[in-house]
Amino acid sequence: xxxxxxxxxxxxxxxxxxxxxxxxxxxxxxxxxxxxxxxxxxxxxxxxxxxxxxxxxxxxxxxxxxxxxxxxxxxxxxxxxxxxxxxxxxxxxxxxxxxxxxxxxxx
Amino acid sequence: xxxxxxxxxxxxxxxxxxxxxxxxxxxxxxxxxxxxxxxxxxxxxxxxxxxxxxxxxxxxxxxxxxxxxxxxxxxxxxxxxxxxxxxxxxxxxxxxxxxxxxxxxxxxxxxxxxxxxxxxxxxxxxxxxxxxxxxxxxxxxxxxxxxxxxxxxxxxxxxxxxxxxxxxxxxxxxxxxxxxxxxxxxxxxxxxxxxxxxxxxxxxxxxxxxxxxxxxxxxxxxxxxxxxxxxxxxxxxxxxxxxxxxxxxxxxxxxxxxxxxxxxxxxxxxxxxxxxxxxxxxxxxxxxxxxxxxxxxxxxxxxxxxxxxxxxxxxxxxxxxxxxxxxxxxxxxxxxxxxxxxxxxxxxxxxxxxxxxxxxxxxxxxxxxxxxxxxxxxxxxxxxxxxxxxxxxxxxxxxxxxxxxxxxxxxxxxxxxxxxxxxxxxxxxxxxxxxxxxxxxxxxxxxxxxxxxxxxxxxxxxxxxxxxxxxxxxxxxxxxxxxxxxxxxxxxxxxxxxxxxxxxxxxxxxxxxxxxxxxxxxxxxxxxxxxxxxxxxxxxxxxxxxxxxxxxxxxxxxxxxxxxxxxxxxxxxxxxxxxxxxxxxxxxxxxxxxxxxxxxxxxxxxxxxxxxxxxxxxxxxxxxxxxxxxxxxxxxxxxxxxxxxxxxxxxxxxxxxxxxxxxxxxxxxxxxxx
Numbered sequence: 001x002x003x004x005x006x007x008x009x010x011x012x013x014x015x016x017x018x019x020x021x022x023x024x025x026x027x028x029x030x031x032x033x034x035x036x037x038x039x040x041x042x043x044x045x046x047x048x049x050x051x052x053x054x055x056x057x058x059x060x061x062x063x064x065x066x067x068x069x070x071x072x073x074x075x076x077x078x079x080x081x082x083x084x085x086x087x088x089x090x091x092x093x094x095x096x097x098x099x100x101x102x103x104x105x106x107x
Numbered sequence: 108x109x110x111x112x113x114x115x116x117x118x119x120x121x122x123x124x125x126x127x128x129x130x131x132x133x134x135x136x137x138x139x140x141x142x143x144x145x146x147x148x149x150x151x152x153x154x155x156x157x158x159x160x161x162x163x164x165x166x167x168x169x170x171x172x173x174x175x176x177x178x179x180x181x182x183x184x185x186x187x188x189x190x191x192x193x194x195x196x197x198x199x200x201x202x203x204x205x206x207x208x209x210x211x212x213x214x215x216x217x218x219x220x221x222x223x224x225x226x227x228x229x230x231x232x233x234x235x236x237x238x239x240x241x242x243x244x245x246x247x248x249x250x251x252x253x254x255x256x257x258x259x260x261x262x263x264x265x266x267x268x269x270x271x272x273x274x275x276x277x278x279x280x281x282x283x284x285x286x287x288x289x290x291x292x293x294x295x296x297x298x299x300x301x302x303x304x305x306x307x308x309x310x311x312x313x314x315x316x317x318x319x320x321x322x323x324x325x326x327x328x329x330x331x332x333x334x335x336x337x338x339x340x341x342x343x344x345x346x347x348x349x350x351x352x353x354x355x356x357x358x359x360x361x362x363x364x365x366x367x368x369x370x371x372x373x374x375x376x377x378x379x380x381x382x383x384x385x386x387x388x389x390x391x392x393x394x395x396x397x398x399x400x401x402x403x404x405x406x407x408x409x410x411x412x413x414x415x416x417x418x419x420x421x422x423x424x425x426x427x428x429x430x431x432x433x434x435x436x437x438x439x440x441x442x443x444x445x446x447x448x449x450x451x452x453x454x455x456x457x458x459x460x461x462x463x464x465x466x467x468x469x470x471x472x473x474x475x476x477x478x479x480x481x482x483x484x485x486x487x488x489x490x491x492x493x494x495x496x497x498x499x500x501x502x503x504x505x506x507x508x509x510x511x512x513x514x515x516x517x518x519x520x521x522x523x524x525x526x527x528x529x530x531x532x533x534x535x536x537x538x539x540x541x542x543x544x545x546x547x548x549x550x551x552x553x554x555x556x557x558x559x560x561x562x563x564x565x566x567x568x569x570x571x572x573x574x575x576x577x578x579x580x581x582x583x584x585x586x587x588x589x590x591x592x593x594x595x596x597x598x599x600x601x602x603x604x605x606x607x608x609x610x611x612x613x614x615x616x617x618x619x620x621x622x623x624x625x626x627x628x629x630x631x632x633x634x635x636x637x638x639x640x641x642x643x644x645x646x647x648x649x650x651x652x653x654x655x656x657x658x659x660x661x662x663x664x665x666x667x668x669x670x671x672x673x674x675x676x677x678x679x680x681x682x683x684x685x686x687x688x689x690x691x692x693x694x695x696x697x698x699x700x701x702x703x704x705x706x707x708x709x710x711x712x713x714x715x716x717x718x719x720x721x722x723x724x725x726x727x728x729x730x731x732x733x734x735x736x737x738x739x740x741x742x743x744x745x746x747x748x749x750x751x752x753x754x755x756x757x758x759x760x761x762x763x764x765x766x767x768x769x770x771x772x773x774x775x776x777x778x779x780x781x
Contacts (some may be wrong), residue, residue, distance in 0.1 A: 087765040093772050 006107050007065045009097040012045025016071035023074060026067040026082055026091050028057050042092040046084075048073040092099040110179055110204075112211055116152040121194050123521035125186060130204065132211050133178045136169055148174075150182075153212025159185070159196040168203070171340050178206040206334065293358070338383030341414060349410035351441060352377035353449040355384070356540075356559055357403050359393065360544055375401050376424060377409070380448040386422045387412065387430040397438050406441040406449060423470040423541050423557065425455075452561070454540060456568055460505035463588045467546040470555075474538040474568050475501035476576045478508065480526040483518040497522040500587075501537060504575045510589035511539065512553040513560075521560045528562070534576065535562050536569040547601075551589040600738075602770070608688035614741035614752045622741065625762065626683040626690075627734040628702065631727045636680070637699075637707040639673040641666055651676060651696075675708040683737065690738065701732055701759045736760040736767070 007024035008014075017021065027039030027047055037049040039062070049064050050073060066076035066105040097104045113129030119125065134156060135149035146161040146169050159182075161169065168174045184200035232414040335349045336416045356376040363370050374388040387409065389397050401407070413431040422429055432438070454472045457465070465471060479500035495518035502508035502741040512523050528535045542552040554560070563569065572580075603613070603622040613620040641650040641663035654661040654673045677699025682689050696704060703710065705726065713723050738758040743750050 085765075087768060089773060090765065090768040097772075097775065 008107065009095050010068070011043045011092050011096040012041030012047060013043055014095055014099050015024065015041075015047065015068055015074070018044040019068050019071055019098075021068060022066070023068045025074070025095070026061055026063045026065060026088070028061055028086075030086065032058055037065075042088040042095070046072070049076045050074070051076040051079075054079050056081070061088075110208065110211060112151070112153045112179065114152060114154065117150070117155045117157045118152075120182075120185070120187060121157065123187065128181060128183055130179060130181050132208060132214075133174060133176060133180060133209065134214070135176055136174070150180075150196075151210075151212070151214035151597065154215055157194075157196060158215045159198050162199045165198065165718075168201075171337065173206070173336075173340070174201075174203050177206075177210070177490060178203050179208050184658055203536070213562050249489050250747045262363055272689055290352065299459065305366060308578055335408070337381040338377065338379045338385050338426070339381060341383075341385060341430070343414040343428070345412070345414070349408055350379060350382075350385075351406060351408050352379040352385075353406045353451065354401055354403050356557065357401055358557070360398060373398055374422075375403075376466065377407075377430075378449060378453050380450075382450075383426070384424040384453060385426045385428060385430055386417065386424055387432055391431045393432050393434065393436070397432060400438055400440070404451060406443065408439045408441050409438075410437045410579075412436040418666070421557070452540065452559075452564075452566075454538060454566070454568070456538070458505040459501070459503045459507040459509045459588065462509055462544060462550050463507070464553065465550065469544045471542050471544065471552075472538070472540050473503075473509070473511075473542060473552060474503070474536065474572060475503040475509070476534050476572060476580060477501055477525050477529055477537050478534055480522065482526075482528050483522060495519065499525055499537070502580065503572060504580065506583065506586065508587045508589070510551040511537075511542065511585070512545070512551060514554050517558070517560060519553050521562060524562055534581075536564065536572050537571065538564045538566070549587070549589045602774075604687040605683065605685045605690050608690055608739075608741060608752075608754065609688070614743045614754075618684045619740050620740035620758075622739050624683070624737050624739055625734060625767070626685040626737060628681050628731050629684045630682040630688065631731060632680040633724075637675045637679065637711050639675050640676040641668075642670065642672065642674040644666060649674070675706075675711045677703070677707040679703070683735075690754060692754040692756050694759065696758045702733075702735070717768075734762050736762055 005022060006020040008018050010018055010023045010025050015025070025041060027037075027041055027046075027049065029037060029039050029045070031038040032053065035050065035052065037053060038057070039047050039049055041047050049066075050069070051066065053062075058079070060096050061082040061084065063078075063080040063082050064074055064076040065078040067081075068072045077101075110130070112131055113127065116127055116129030116131060119129070119585075129152065131150040131152050133148050134151050137147045137149075137162075139145045139147050143163070144166055145163065146166060148159045148161055149156055150159050165174075174180060180201045180203050183203050185196055185198045187194055187196050189195070207251055227340050283393050334347075335351050336345070338350050338352060341348060341350065354375050355378045358374040360371060360373045363372065370391050371394050372388060372390050374386050376384060376386050378384050381695065389509060409430070409432075411433075413433055414428045415431055417424070417427055417429040454474070456474045457471050459473060459475060462471070462473065477479050477499055480654055481498045483495045483497045485493050487493055494515050495513075497513040497518040499511045499513060499522070500508055501511055525535060525537065539552065539554075540559040540561070541555065541557050543555050543558075545553050563573075600623045601621070605613075605624060605626055607613070608622070608624075613622065639654045639656075639661060641654045641661070643663060643666045645666070650666055651674070652663055652665045654663045654670075656662075657669060660669045660671050662669045676696040677694060679694040679699045680691060681694070681702075682691055684690075696707065700706060703726070708727060710733050712724070713719050713726065736759075737756050740755045740757050741752060742755075743752050
């Protein structure tokens with residue numbers, strides 16, 4: 001497992017605290033365009049994912065890993081389809097735990 | 108005849124006479140001392156007064172009101188010492204003869220509030236002794252004592268709602284000893300009615316009673332009625348007592364059969380104005396006397412019962428004693444005015460958040476808003492009887508919710524009532540008295556036979572709660588302390604890890620333990636994974652007993668029949684592991700098929716007929732390292748001489764990641780608290 005470039009698990013609220021850092025999050029795709037995708041974070045915030053999505057069609061939920069370039073957008077490097085069934089609230093709680101009490105377990 | 112105190116006893120005591128055992132009157136009681144509680148009495152012999160210190164072992168006499176200002180007491184044991192040029196008398200033992208009494212005589216008073224006492228003497232001359240069977244109620248009512256300091260509580264008694272009015276006197280004619288001369292008279296006059304005292308020497312030292320009030324023949328059994336005392340003061344060494352209390356609960360009439368034959372018993376709970384509670388029990392003939400007399404909510408005067416230690420298993424009231432009513436016991440209904448200060452019911456509510464830390468099987472009272480009611484389900488009990496069970500969800504302002512389990516009759520009566528209220532969105536307040544804490548799934552509360560439920564009771568706590576609910580509670584989430592697992596499976600799931608099975612010694616008790624474990628299959632025992640089973644039907648179920656070969660056919664012991672083809676059923680033995688440890692478990696047909704994905708017969712054929720070892724091991728290898736949510740039945744069983752703990756897989760569910768995640772998040776949040 002390549003741990004050389006860890007990404008911080010974030011949701012909409014946590015993204016601003018990690019600007020210019022490598023982050024990962026799961027978004028629900030709202031709108032997909034050339035060059036960017038508008039997605040809804042697991043805590044109902046709108047995020048812009050820049051970069052080129054993969055050639056395969058995006059499923060409803062997508063995980064993106066990349067650099068946060070502002071508090072509402074991510075320059076994505078890796079895109080992973082997470083399918084259409086995804087428990088957003090559990091992921092959201094995971095983000096909170098990973099950045100809160102249990103931060104030391106994640107990075 | 109008035110009570111005469113022992114004349115000049117003060118002088119005698121001061122002179123060194125320690126054997127006098129005089130009758131004196133307590134004019135004043137003052138608490139002295141900051142670090143240690145000491146009481147100083149001002150005692151009078153009707154002529155002079157003196158201070159006396161009360162020995163600390165008698166402190167509770169004052170605190171429970173067995174001695175108060177105006178009481179006539181007999182000093183039984185006392186000593187004198189000289190301190191700083193003053194003679195200090197210390198009272199080591201005394202007996203209260205009369206609790207409330209006018210100032211007797213005209214003692215030369217000292218520097219105190221006793222001054223006021225003189226002014227408050229009313230029409231009842233101190234000299235008159237009139238019968239009073241109430242004597243000294245509510246001596247623990249400092250309120251009116253303060254208003255009428257030392258005034259013999261005349262007015263106090265008059266205003267005291269608990270005081271028995273003539274009604275009581277009327278019902279106790281036997282207690283009058285109408286003696287021509289000046290024995291115990293009943294005062295029926297309006298002037299003074301029953302507010303003045305008589306002497307009712309309730310306790311006498313064995314020897315020489317002071318002659319002053321022995322003016323009527325030999326000492327006979329004391330016919331005077333007992334004094335009403337607070338329930339909290341009851342004890343078996345008390346001597347005569349009477350309590351006035353309201354019935355808060357009436358038990359059922361129960362019949363039993365033991366070595367001595369048949370019997371019947373019933374109990375009822377009592378509450379007095381002090382908040383003291385005690386249970387009273389009657390057996391056999393006594394039941395007949397009182398069962399119909401006792402009604403919940405009425406106030407009774409009860410006397411001449413026995414006192415024995417309370418049976419903590421059944422009696423959850425806060426009292427170490429229980430009353431046993433006997434043939435000589437008396438139970439008299441009191442008019443409601445007298446019970447004005449006795450509450451209908453006494454609760455000691457705990458917030459729902461405290462239930463979580465309460466001990467299993469402890470008894471407590473709770474109050475909360477009912478937010479959900481499930482329908483009744485019939486439950487088969489251990490003794491084969493069927494009963495109803497109904498779960499009710501309650502929440503309170505502590506931000507927690509709990510499940511209340513109603514059993515039996517509660518399901519139909521209160522349960523139905525609650526259901527209707529919740530359905531029409533009028534979420535009611537429910538007060539539970541004497542519910543039992545259970546830790547079956549998380550913590551929950553269940554009803555027992557002595558539980559009482561009150562829907563929308565008219566008590567302050569209920570009003571506060573419904574107010575909270577209307578403003579905040581309706582919309583706030585409450586954390587449930589009653590569920591261990593998000594209900595993905597059945598409601599009674601207890602989650603354990605593999606190591607906990609051994610650590611906690613599950614399966615060792617009489618009944619098997621049922622737990623849920625999330626674990627991964629790590630190894631299958633390939634030798635015998637199934638057995639030949641009898642396919643014949645017994646009733647509507649297959650026999651499934653192991654069939655034995657007989658020639659080319661099979662025979663079953665149970666059915667005593669032969670058949671050509673047998674069924675193959677799984678008897679899978681495999682190892683499961685989680686992050687804590689590993690265990691061997693057995694799965695039968697249903698769960699076996701779930702795990703293997705193939706019917707047992709196919710796998711059997713693969714092994715024995717096709718002899719395809721490669722494919723066989725492939726099949727098993729493909730099933731290993733899969734995680735499941737196992738429902739396990741754990742029981743200790745005897746094999747030859749040794750006992751082994753056997754674990755059976757009753758169900759093997761594939762993991763539903765979403766609900767499993769929620770369960771883990773829930774567990775994490777609980778973990779956080781510690």
